[in-house]
Amino acid sequence: MATPVKQPPAADRVYTHVKQGVLDRRYEGGALLTEGELADAVGVSRTPVREALLRLEVEGLIRLYPKKGALVLPVSAQEIADVVETRLLVEEHAARKAVPAPPSLLERLAELLEKQKAQAAAGDFAAAAVSDRCFHAEIVRSGGNEILSRLYDQLRDRQLRMGVAVMHSHPDRIAKTLAEHEEILRALSAGDAEAAVGVVHRHVSWFSHLARGEVR
Amino acid sequence: MATPVKQPPAADRVYTHVKQGVLDRRYEGGALLTEGELADAVGVSRTPVREALLRLEVEGLIRLYPKKGALVLPVSAQEIADVVETRLLVEEHAARKAVPAPPSLLERLAELLEKQKAQAAAGDFAAAAVSDRCFHAEIVRSGGNEILSRLYDQLRDRQLRMGVAVMHSHPDRIAKTLAEHEEILRALSAGDAEAAVGVVHRHVSWFSHLARGEVR
DNA sequence: TGGCCACAGGATAGATACAACGCGTACGCA
DNA sequence: TGCGTACGCGTTGTATCTATCCTGTGGCCA
Incomplete structure (x- = not known):
């Protein structure tokens, strides 16, 4: 048999294609996509394209x-502000709620942190970014x-459009991120909710400083 | 001319039809809708139905x-808890951020409150619920x-499915709602963020008590 | 009698064909 | 030359048709 693997649904293929295209700037902000173009590009009909666009x-x-x-x-200053504000709201709430943390959570977090460290050390920044996100x-x-x-x-997806390159290019930043993650983990382990919230706040709002005025 | 008005797009008609149907329980939780049924019911083809369902x-x-x-x-206990928790998170944040409140905001709120009072007094509970929401x-x-x-x-839409009847049936509750809205408005006018947050907290979490164990 | 397999029914997923709409352009008229 | 209108192209909106897949049912065999 030539292709034993079953292709994912056409709608998903289009969805992924467009999303990746938008996220890694292959499709510029402000570009006007048409259903026909995308249908041709992915090799499906317009019906699944419609679905994906929706x-x-x-x-x-x-x-x-x-x-x-x-x-x-296009990424607007408004959008950046909204995303950061919402991330702060959600993540601080989550951090506060994660105390006291069950051992299973701490375990998974420690695991992810180790993984990210290894990936960063190996120079695989893309993988490290995934771990970061996880x-x-x-x-x-x-x-x-x-x-x-x-x-x-969704917030993380949208944030990906705003200056990921910077994250990857500066090893300093990677180190700082890892340190902060460690700090978060320590605070959660210690059951110190406010400390955890504080670190999360710093960790997330750092991004808003960086993004300010960098709207492309 | 028979129908001079231009019909809204077919997809929107289906969307509204299904949403209303679900919200006011014409479609029970757990029911399995098929595209064909809905297409016939609304009188369009299956394509816009797909769009609406998506x-x-x-x-x-x-x-x-x-x-x-x-x-x-079906409305699950989990969903109720999630909706209430998220509403609390968003609304408390909004209340805190709304201090100091610009006069234009206070004006609009006062207006809406008056409107809701009038509607409740007139017995038009549906309209009052709309004002409440606004x-x-x-x-x-x-x-x-x-x-x-x-x-x-979205949260308000989802909450509509969980026991709106109760809201409408008890005039007591309406009165309490109005009183609490007034309290919120007062706190915002006074610039007392924490008071506003407190009232909002009571106001929203009341619902979680009511909904507990009432999953239908 | 119990389990397995084949088949049929119904649903979605996807492709294609057609209609309606909007916009830009170019032509004609004043 | 300037403006208004009409035409044409491109795009989405909708309908319909085909293929694929899942599920449940029925019969057959051990």
Whole structure:
């Protein structure tokens, strides 16, 4: 048999294609995508394309203009501020709620932290970024609130568009991130909610300083 | 001319139809909707139905099962808890941020409160519920965070499914709601953030007591 | 009688065909 | 030359058709 693996659904392929394209700037902010283009690019019909675009609009990555096309939303200062503010709200809440932390959570966090360290040391920054993301998501998910967990995932996606390059280019920043993660883990282990919240606050709001005025 | 008005897009009609159906319990939780049924019911083809169902899934009202149909999600205790927790998080944050409140905000809130009072006095509980909702939404929107504003709207929609009847049936509760709104407005006017947060907390978490164990 | 397999029914997933709409352009008229 | 209108192209919106997949049912065999 030539292709024993079953292809993922066409709608998902389009979704991933566009999302990746938007996230890593292959599609510039302000670009106007049309269903036909995307259909050709991915090799499917327009129907699944419509589906994917609809999902992406809900996530706030694009905006659908009737009879015109899908506008790749440029990153605005407003959006950056909103994302950071919302992340702060969700993550601080999660950190506060994660105290006292169950051993299973602490264990998973320690594991993720080790993994990220190893990946950073090996120079695999992309993988490290994934681990970074998992670390935060794990804390949020430990709160057990599905609404907040889903929201948080979306926030991280949107944040990916805003200056990821900087994260990857500065080893200093990586080290600082790791140190802060360690600090968060320590605070959670110690059951010190306010300390954990404080570190999370620093950790997240650092980004807003960096992003200020860097709207491209 | 018979129908001079232009019909809204078919997808929107389906969306509204299903959403209303789910919200006012015409479609029971646990029911399995099929695209064909809905297409016939609204009088459009299945394509816009798909679109509408997709949007509703993102909002968390239904769950799409591949090759099976659209399950109207039953209200679970988990969902109630999540909605209330998230509302608390968002609304308390909004209340805190709304201090000091600009006069324009206070003005709009006072206006909405008066309107709701009049509607409640006139016995138009449905309209009063709409005003109630606007009151809260206005505070959240004043924060200027689009992500939180959109999230909040979704939360209110979902909460509509959980025991609205109770709200409408007890005039006592209406009176209490109005009193609490007045209290919130007073606290905001006075610039007392913590007082406002406290009232909001009471106001929102009242619902969780009511909903506990009342999962239908 | 119990379990397995084949088949049929119904649903979605995807492709394609058609209609309606909007926008820009170019032509015509004043 | 300037403005208004009409035409044409491109895009989305909707409908319909086909293929694929899942599920439940029925019969057959051990």
